[in-house]
Structures are given as C-alpha cells and as structure tokens.
Amino acid sequence: MDILFKQVRLKDGEELKDVAIKGGKIEAIEKELKVEAARVIEGNGKVLIPGLVESHIHLDKALIADRLPNKSGTLQEALKVTAQLKPTFSKEDIVDRAERTLQMLIKNGTTHIRTHSEFDPSQGFTGFETVMELKEKYKGIVDVQVVAFPQEGILKAPGTEKMMYEAMDMGADVVGGIPYNDTPWDKHIDLVFEIAKKYDKPIDFHQDFKDGPEGMTIEYVCEKTIKEGYQGRVSVGHLTALGALPKDRLQPIIEKMAEAQISVMSLPATDLHLGGRHDEYNVRRALTPIRALRDGGVNMCIATNNIRNAFTPYGTGDVMLTAMLAIPAGHLGGADDLPTVLPMITTNPAKAMQVSGYGIEVGNNADVVLLDTESVTNAVIDMPAKLFVVKSGKVTVETKKSTEFLF
Ligand SMILES: [Zn+2]
Incomplete structure (x- = not known):
C-alpha cells in the first residue's frame, strides 16, 4: 500500500x-x-x-481588494472598481494572484475546483489563458474545471460570442453565462445552450443575483434545460432573488428546478457582503433559500465566489469558512440541518460537477x-x-x- x-x-x-x-x-x-x-x-x-470541492471561484480577479476599495459595498461599485482595475492586470500579475489563490485552496483541503474565467473583447484572453495554464500545471494536485465566463455579457459586448467559441476550442470545460447582465436575456440563455450542445459540455450560469424578485430568469433556464435534455448538467450560482419570493410563488419554481435537476451554488461570502445594501433597517440576508431548495430535492452546494476583491473583501481559501457563514445566515445550525452542510462542500458539488470516482x-x-x-x-x-x-x-x-x- x-x-x-x-x-x-x-x-x-x-x-x-x-x-x-x-x-x-x-x-x-x-x-x-x-x-x-x-x-x-x-x-x-x-x-x-473526501476532498473539499470549491464549485464556484474566480481565480483571475482574487487578491486585489487593497488596490482600489469598494467604499459603498454595493454590487454597482464592485463592478465599477473591478472594471477600472482590469486594464492594469498584466499576465504576470494574474499568474501571481491566481496561483497564490489556488495554493490557498489546496492548503485548505480542496481537491476539486470549478473556476469561472472571464474574457471580453477589450481584455482578450490573458486571464483565461493563465487559468488554463495553471490547470495543467497543477494536474495531480487539484482538478480544475474552467468555465468560459462572459462577465460583461455576450450580446451587449460585440465580439464576445466569437470568443465563447474560441474559449471552448481552447479547452474550456464548462459554458458560462450571466443572463442578468445581458440583453435580451432569453437570447443569451439560448446561445449558451447552443454552444454547450455543440461542444457537449455542461452549463454554469451566474443567475438572478438581486435582492428582489424582479426580472428572474430561472424558470426559463429550467424550461430550456428540460427541452434540451440537459437535466443534471446545469448549475446556477447566487440565485439570491429566489429568496425574495413568498412560499406560494417559490414552491412551484423549486419543483421545476428539481425536475430539471439543476444544481445551485449559494455564495454567501459575496451575497452577504453585497446584498441588502439599500435596506436601511431589517437588512435582508439576500441569500438563496438554501433549506427550501434542499428540502425540495435540489442539489444544494455552497461555494466561495471571490477572495479579497471588491465583491468579497475577505476569505482565506477555506470553503469551510464559507460554509460556516451560511450556517447562521441560512438557518442551517439546527440539529437536523447541520449534518446537511458538509455535503454541500463535498458530495453535492462533486455531483454538480459530474466528478467521477468521488x-x-x-x-x-x-x-x-x-x-x-x-x-x-x-x-x-x-x-x-x-x-x-x-x-x-x-x-x-x-x-x-x-x-x-x-x-
Ligand atoms: Zn461568480
């Protein structure tokens, strides 16, 4: 032995x-x-x-919180600050930060990672290529799935659609999407499915990241998943807007999600920081309804999203810390709930990522x-x-x- x-x-x-x-x-x-x-x-x-699974992380924009602060703590300023910083990222800078982040995750027991690696026509593929190189370099130490992620949208950032196909040709493992940052959103979702089907790859959306329920597109994602026979191959991150729905409106959506076998990555480190910023009292937790989704048969995962940037100014690379945040915030500390948390950072995300032999x-x-x-x-x-x-x-x-x- x-x-x-x-x-x-x-x-x-x-x-x-x-x-x-x-x-x-x-x-x-x-x-x-x-x-x-x-x-x-x-x-x-x-x-x-079994090894910890970090199912939603951005390696390419980690560890930049000290460069330009997000003073308001809102999503709007986080996006603005990050957009200002992006043109200053050199290849060496991205390699250095992404590799340090990867090592933080490994040190904390992570054996499987899904990372969203972004590109757009103005920034090109520098970050994406860097992450693809790190994936190769760390083979045997950590398994990395790379999501081709159009952070700035596909249709509203002309040239991105072509880059999506190029990213898949360069070996991306998953097709990413962000319907709430594109218009028309239904065409965005359709396009992501079209690319995924062409390359026979799974899908991972940044989905319905809002405090309120307006403009949700998760039901369309469910319908499309079933129509295209993609059950079990679609994941969504954030899904905070779902937490704003009363039970009678929530339950039918959860049933649809379970039918479509959609996995959900709750991202409490980011959602708790950016969410509810416009509430002056009784501030919302702005999380996806973790317990209701779990009880409704949806494969529920917890992941970190960002480490030390304008979206999430803390984090150590330990997904257990992220799960710990979800315990009080998601009411997961009860005797029946606590044992369900460890699977949300191990077996459940392994299932979402279709990891074999786990x-x-x-x-x-x-x-x-x-x-x-x-x-x-x-x-x-x-x-x-x-x-x-x-x-x-x-x-x-x-x-x-x-x-x-x-x-
Ligand atoms: Zn993300």
Missing part, C-alpha cells in the same frame, strides 16, 4: 476504520487492516472526509482530507485544521499544529 490511514472516523456513531490507498485509488476500508504501507498515518479517531469507497479516487476533529457532524463548525490532504493517492499537504498554554 502507498498510504494507510489507521483508525479514522468516516461516520458518527460507527466504529473507526482503517483506509488503505494504492495506485491513486482507495484499495480497502476495514475495521482493521493488517497491511504494509509506505506511509502510515495515525488517525486516532479523527475524521476523514467519495470514500473502495475503488474510488484517493482524494481525502484528515481533519483535526472527531465529529463528522461538527466538522464545519469546528473549523478544523486539515492535517493531511491526499490527492490522487499522494500526500499533497501536511499541516502541523502546536499550541501550548503558557499560564
């Missing part, structure tokens, strides 16, 4: 297990394995989870993280250190922690 984890916890209330890894795969899981291994890691009852089962890929906690239920709220990260059967990160009381 290459690696043997001794006595780790896979589920609360179950006996501890040994987990053996060989040739990049999980070879055996037993109460006690009497096998030789090149590296033996003592679990001592600590929790072993999860701690014999024969699956050996992508696992040993956490410094003994409770699976409390794994997120404990904010544990990621003691060992294993990707494709190799230890990629080891964290050593030492604290002493000096009183």
Whole structure:
C-alpha cells in the first residue's frame, strides 16, 4: 500500500476504520487492516472526509481588494472598481494572484475546483489563458474545471460570442453565462445552450443575483434545460432573488428546478457582503433559500465566489469558512440541518460537477482530507485544521499544529 490511514472516523456513531490507498485509488476500508504501507498515518479517531470541492471561484480577479476599495459595498461599485482595475492586470500579475489563490485552496483541503474565467473583447484572453495554464500545471494536485465566463455579457459586448467559441476550442470545460447582465436575456440563455450542445459540455450560469424578485430568469433556464435534455448538467450560482419570493410563488419554481435537476451554488461570502445594501433597517440576508431548495430535492452546494476583491473583501481559501457563514445566515445550525452542510462542500458539488470516482469507497479516487476533529457532524463548525490532504493517492499537504498554554 502507498498510504494507510489507521483508525479514522468516516461516520458518527460507527466504529473507526482503517483506509488503505494504492495506485491513486482507495484499495480497502476495514475495521482493521493488517497491511504494509509506505506511509502510515495515525488517525486516532479523527475524521476523514473526501476532498473539499470549491464549485464556484474566480481565480483571475482574487487578491486585489487593497488596490482600489469598494467604499459603498454595493454590487454597482464592485463592478465599477473591478472594471477600472482590469486594464492594469498584466499576465504576470494574474499568474501571481491566481496561483497564490489556488495554493490557498489546496492548503485548505480542496481537491476539486470549478473556476469561472472571464474574457471580453477589450481584455482578450490573458486571464483565461493563465487559468488554463495553471490547470495543467497543477494536474495531480487539484482538478480544475474552467468555465468560459462572459462577465460583461455576450450580446451587449460585440465580439464576445466569437470568443465563447474560441474559449471552448481552447479547452474550456464548462459554458458560462450571466443572463442578468445581458440583453435580451432569453437570447443569451439560448446561445449558451447552443454552444454547450455543440461542444457537449455542461452549463454554469451566474443567475438572478438581486435582492428582489424582479426580472428572474430561472424558470426559463429550467424550461430550456428540460427541452434540451440537459437535466443534471446545469448549475446556477447566487440565485439570491429566489429568496425574495413568498412560499406560494417559490414552491412551484423549486419543483421545476428539481425536475430539471439543476444544481445551485449559494455564495454567501459575496451575497452577504453585497446584498441588502439599500435596506436601511431589517437588512435582508439576500441569500438563496438554501433549506427550501434542499428540502425540495435540489442539489444544494455552497461555494466561495471571490477572495479579497471588491465583491468579497475577505476569505482565506477555506470553503469551510464559507460554509460556516451560511450556517447562521441560512438557518442551517439546527440539529437536523447541520449534518446537511458538509455535503454541500463535498458530495453535492462533486455531483454538480459530474466528478467521477468521488467519495470514500473502495475503488474510488484517493482524494481525502484528515481533519483535526472527531465529529463528522461538527466538522464545519469546528473549523478544523486539515492535517493531511491526499490527492490522487499522494500526500499533497501536511499541516502541523502546536499550541501550548503558557499560564
Ligand atoms: Zn461568480
């Protein structure tokens, strides 16, 4: 064996297990394995989870918060400030920031990433190419899916439609879209589906990012998904406007979303920062209705979106921190809710991203993280250190922690 984890916890209330890894795969899981291994890691009852999945992140515009502040904290100023900064990004600058961000994610136990990489006719493909290069460079350390993302719209930014096809030819894994930043929005959605079908790739929309319910297009996305036979291959991020609907209007949309098998990435780090900025009292949380979607059978994920820029001026690269934000904000701290949070940053986004061989089962890929906690239920709220990260059967990160009381 290459690696043997001794006595780790896979589920609360179950006996501890040994987990053996060989040739990049999980070879055996037993109460006690009497096998030789090149590296033996003592679990001592600590929790072993499948690698964390960061299903919505912008690597190319991370770590720029200190360059030009977003003083109002609104989406409008975030867009303005970022548009001002973009022309100053050199290739070296993007490489440096994107790679540092990627390493922050890896350090925190992330083994799978979906990143939205943007381009437009005035900026060209510099950021997109950089992210594609990093994807190659980090093969075997982290799996990166790159979304071809038309941040400035497709139809209202002439030349972008051609660039969408070029990005797919350059190897993008997913077709991105942003109906709320384009007009006409239905043509935008149709075009994204047309490109996705041509290249046989999944779709990931930035969707209905507003405090109020006006101008939502999620129902059209559902209809289109079903019509095109794209069930299970469409994801949407933000979807905050859905949180503004009363139950009688919300429920039929959730049913439609479940039927279309659409996955949702809630992005609380950004949504809580930018949302409700025009409310003077009883400020809205401006999140997608996580519990209602989950209970309605929608595949619910939590992701980070941005780290330290005008949209999200904080973040450490730990998706557990993002999930922690969602716990009080999304009322997910109850006894029945808390155990559903860890899957929102592991198995659910793996499903949304159609990752094969994911999860701690014999024969699956050996992508696992040993956490410094003994409770699976409390794994997120404990904010544990990621003691060992294993990707494709190799230890990629080891964290050593030492604290002493000096009183
Ligand atoms: Zn985003």
